[in-house]
Amino acid sequence: MSRTSWSLLLALLAVLAPGAGTASAASTPRHGPAGAAFYTPPSKxxxxxxxxxxxxxxxEGLxxxxxxxxxxxxxxGRSTLDIVxxxxxxxxxxxxxxxxxxGHSQGGHAALFAAALAPDWTPELGVRGTVAxxxxxxxxxxxxxxxxLTSPGGGLSGLISIIARGIAAVTPALDTNALLSDEALALYPQTLTQCLPELSTPASFGGQAPASIFRAGADLAPVxxxxxxxxxxxxxxxxxxxxxQGAADTTVFPQFTAQLDTELKANGAKPVYRTYAGVDHGGVVTAAAKDATSWIAKRLR
Structure with a gap:
């Protein structure tokens, strides 16, 4: 696995259908090769x-x-549904x-997109609900x-680097190289081969202040x-x-999630929104697990 993503949890929960056939009833897929060769698709x-x-x-992994x-x-969203x-x-x-x-964090973002895309992308799937x-x-x-932000950013600077790389990959008109500072540009190739923990170290983007990643005066409006x-x-x-949402989250800020809840409602969704006092970004999965499990069980009846 050459890259990993921040707080990625794409948990796709499906129930075993009573009376369904066994795995041997389906055509047996080819067993993939060992090591990194697994991630290189066959020529045909x-x-x-x-x-x-x-x-x-x-x-698992990227x-x-x-x-x-x-x-x-x-x-x-498409990848999430294709997994199912x-x-x-x-x-x-x-x-x-x-x-x-x-899903959690990036996985929560993916889960929301999957829920929206499912009717058209995988219409045969019966999506009973989504937990983000x-x-x-x-x-x-x-x-x-x-x-x-003028102090070395650690994980925040690492995140900025892969956000820039990811958005540039699908926005050809966005010339990220022209926006990055000389120091950041020298480090930028690492976003193609390194995971977030490595990108967050002092020797990589983690040693850069967020303010120094982009050139002084760079127009960030296109980004x-x-x-x-x-x-x-x-x-x-x-x-x-x-x-x-954890109320003490300093990675995904609660005020933005509350705003998201309001905006999704305005778009016709009917989300249930719960916050957990004193809970941080990673802790929300554990703190909210009981409520989520109960909610899921009701959807699968």
Whole structure:
């Protein structure tokens, strides 16, 4: 795995369908090669639609060719739904009619996009509900604020670097190189090969102040516009939705999640929004687990 993503949890919950066939009832997919070779697709792909199995192996993570489109909703949402389609093909006992989509942080962002895309992208899936823990939103409002942060940013600077790389990958007109400072530009190739912990070290972007990542006076409006296009606040979600947020979260700020809740309601969604006092970004998954499990159980009846 050459890259990982920040707080990524794409937990796709499907129930075993009573009386469904076993895995042997489906065509047996090819077993993938060991090591990093697993992430290099074969020269001849199998016939089928998106979500069809290429080969299988028990590891998870990123690493296939190409730039990781970090926080790009269309890519995240489609990939999330294709995982369900592929899992059902691998083992037909995994129901395609009782599906819960759940994710944390970037995974929460992906879960929201998957919920919105499901009716058109995977219409055969029965999405019963979506749980988003501290979903990333309103990054477009936050990137310009980094110009005022003049101390080494550690993980924040690492995040900015992969946000810039991800949004540039799907916005060809956005010349990220022209916006980065000389110091950041020298480090920028690392975003193609390094994981966030490495990018967050003093030897990498972590040693850079957020204010020094972009050139002084750089016009960040195009970056903000590109990020806004990937924001979950624009989505129309028609299936049940639960959003859970830690009130002490300093990574995904509660005020932005509250704003997201209001915007999704204005788009026709009917989310249940819960906050947890004293709970930080990572802790919300544990703190909210009981409530989420109860909510999910009701959706799967």
């Amino acid at each position: 792909l199998p016939a089928g639609r998106h979500g069809a199995l290429i080969w299988t192996r028990a590891y 690493g296939t060719p190409g730039t990781h489109p970090y926080l790009v909703g269309l890519s995240e 389609r592929a899992a059902h093909a691998l083992d037909p006992r995994i129901s395609a009619r009782k599906v819960i989509i759940s 823990f501290a979903p990333v939103s309103h990054v477009d409002d936050q990137i310009p604020l980094t110009t005022g 903000a516009a590109a990020l806004d296009a990937q924001d979950s606040s624009h989505l129309k979600i028609r299936t049940p939705l639960l959003i859970e």
